[in-house]
Amino acid sequence: MKQTYRMGVIGLGEGRSIMSAALQSERWELKQVCDLNEELCRQREREFGFPHWTTSYEQMLDSDEIDVIAIYTPDQLHFTHIVQAIRAGKHVICTKPVLPSLDDAAKLLAFMNESDRKLFIGQSTRYFEPMLRQRSDFEAGKHGELSVVEAHYITDGRWFLDKGWSRQQGFSWFYGFMIHAVDLVRWYLPDVSEVSGYALTSANTRAFGLEAWDSLRFTARNEAGQIATLAGDYALPTLGQHAQSQIGCVLRGTEGVSRAEYSNLVYYTNFAEEGPKVHSLHDRESYYFRFENRSHHAGEYQNYIEHFADCLDRGETPLPDAAEAVRTLALMEAMTRSVKRGGQPVRLAEVVADYGL
Ligand SMILES: NC(=O)c1ccc[n+]([C@@H]2O[C@H](COP(=O)([O-])OP(=O)(O)OC[C@H]3O[C@@H](n4cnc5c(N)ncnc54)[C@H](O)[C@@H]3O)[C@@H](O)[C@H]2O)c1
Incomplete structure (x- = not known):
C-alpha cells in the first residue's frame, strides 16, 4: 500500500528544489x-508560503512528526x-x-550496517528525463552487448566559487561536479576495475586562489573489457548548450547507440530496425525547471523522492545507497591516484584494500 512520508529539509540553497518536489507530491508531506x-528561511517562506x-537542526531532529531528513x-x-x-x-x-573524499567512508558503511534506517544518495542526473529513457532502453536490451560508455560533465562553474564553502578544505570540482559523470559510468558499468587519466588546474581556477583540478580526462574498463571515457571541464568557457550539453551519456552497443543529455531535454537513439531518432522531450521543461534561469532541476528531485517513497513502501533501499555511493567515491580515488602517478592505470581493488572498504 502506498504510504505518505513526512519530510524535513536541511540546507535551503539546493534544498529549494526538494521543497518544491515535496510540496507537489502526493507521497510526501513537507513538515519543516x-x-x-x-533570511534564507524567510525567503523560502515567502516563495513557497511555507x-x-x-x-x-537539533530541534528538527527532535520532532517525532518527521520520518525522513533530506540533507543539502x-x-x-x-x-x-x-x-x-x-x-x-x-x-x-x-x-x-555523500562524502567529499573516502576518509569517513568505512565509518559511514559500518554505521549504516548497524542501522535499519535507509540512506539514499540523490544522484540527480540519473533522474533526468533523457537519462531515464536511456536507462529503460538499456534494460530492455536495445543496445545489444554494451561496448563503450562515454560520459561528460562540462560547464563553466566559476560562479560556484562565490560560495564561501567552496574555498574550504574538502571542496573540489572533481567530487562536487564530475561525480555526476562518474556515477553515470558506474550505473552502466558497476564493476569498473581500472582507470587512468590526466587532470590539471587551469589559471582560471588559480585566479580564485584555489588549487583544484578543473580539466580532467579519463578512460576506465571492467574485467569483461568494456570501456568508459569520462571528461570534465569546470573553469573554462564552453560552447554553450546548443553545441554541447553540460552532461552527456552515450551508450554504444552491438545493436545500437543512444545519447542522453542534460540540461537539453533531448534523447538521441539509433537502434536496429528503428533507425536514427531524435526524441524531443521539451514538453517536460516546466516539470524539470521550475525556477529562474533553469538554475535548479526540481523535476529530478520529484522523481527521486517518489522512487524513494516506493522503496520505503516495499522495505527496499533505493540506489545509490551508501555502499554504491562509496564505490563511486572509490573509483574517484583511483582516478585521483592515476593523475598523481602521471596517468598510470590504477586498480580499484588497491583503493578498496587501502581504505578497508
Ligand atoms: N545536482 C545536484 O544534485 C546538486 C546541485 C547543486 C548542489 N548540490 C549539493 O547540495 C549541497 C548544497 O549546495 P548548495 O549549492 O545549495 O550550497 P549553498 O551554500 O547555497 O547552501 C547550503 C546551505 O546550507 C546551510 N547550512 C550550512 N550548515 C548548516 C547547518 N549546520 N544547519 C543548517 N543549515 C546549514 C547554509 O546556510 C546554506 O544556506 C552540496 O552538497 C552540493 O554538492 C547538489
Missing part, C-alpha cells in the same frame, strides 16, 4: 525546513548531518557527494 541563515522553518548542506558537513539524523531514527536522503 532548516537553515542557519534566517512557514515551518527553524535555524536549529555543504559537502563537508554531510557525514555529521547523516549520523545525527540516523541516530534520531530518521531515514535520510543526502545530496551528492
Whole structure:
C-alpha cells in the first residue's frame, strides 16, 4: 500500500528544489525546513508560503512528526548531518557527494550496517528525463552487448566559487561536479576495475586562489573489457548548450547507440530496425525547471523522492545507497591516484584494500 512520508529539509540553497518536489507530491508531506541563515528561511517562506522553518537542526531532529531528513548542506558537513539524523531514527536522503573524499567512508558503511534506517544518495542526473529513457532502453536490451560508455560533465562553474564553502578544505570540482559523470559510468558499468587519466588546474581556477583540478580526462574498463571515457571541464568557457550539453551519456552497443543529455531535454537513439531518432522531450521543461534561469532541476528531485517513497513502501533501499555511493567515491580515488602517478592505470581493488572498504 502506498504510504505518505513526512519530510524535513536541511540546507535551503539546493534544498529549494526538494521543497518544491515535496510540496507537489502526493507521497510526501513537507513538515519543516532548516537553515542557519534566517533570511534564507524567510525567503523560502515567502516563495513557497511555507512557514515551518527553524535555524536549529537539533530541534528538527527532535520532532517525532518527521520520518525522513533530506540533507543539502555543504559537502563537508554531510557525514555529521547523516549520523545525527540516523541516530534520531530518521531515514535520510543526502545530496551528492555523500562524502567529499573516502576518509569517513568505512565509518559511514559500518554505521549504516548497524542501522535499519535507509540512506539514499540523490544522484540527480540519473533522474533526468533523457537519462531515464536511456536507462529503460538499456534494460530492455536495445543496445545489444554494451561496448563503450562515454560520459561528460562540462560547464563553466566559476560562479560556484562565490560560495564561501567552496574555498574550504574538502571542496573540489572533481567530487562536487564530475561525480555526476562518474556515477553515470558506474550505473552502466558497476564493476569498473581500472582507470587512468590526466587532470590539471587551469589559471582560471588559480585566479580564485584555489588549487583544484578543473580539466580532467579519463578512460576506465571492467574485467569483461568494456570501456568508459569520462571528461570534465569546470573553469573554462564552453560552447554553450546548443553545441554541447553540460552532461552527456552515450551508450554504444552491438545493436545500437543512444545519447542522453542534460540540461537539453533531448534523447538521441539509433537502434536496429528503428533507425536514427531524435526524441524531443521539451514538453517536460516546466516539470524539470521550475525556477529562474533553469538554475535548479526540481523535476529530478520529484522523481527521486517518489522512487524513494516506493522503496520505503516495499522495505527496499533505493540506489545509490551508501555502499554504491562509496564505490563511486572509490573509483574517484583511483582516478585521483592515476593523475598523481602521471596517468598510470590504477586498480580499484588497491583503493578498496587501502581504505578497508
Ligand atoms: N545536482 C545536484 O544534485 C546538486 C546541485 C547543486 C548542489 N548540490 C549539493 O547540495 C549541497 C548544497 O549546495 P548548495 O549549492 O545549495 O550550497 P549553498 O551554500 O547555497 O547552501 C547550503 C546551505 O546550507 C546551510 N547550512 C550550512 N550548515 C548548516 C547547518 N549546520 N544547519 C543548517 N543549515 C546549514 C547554509 O546556510 C546554506 O544556506 C552540496 O552538497 C552540493 O554538492 C547538489
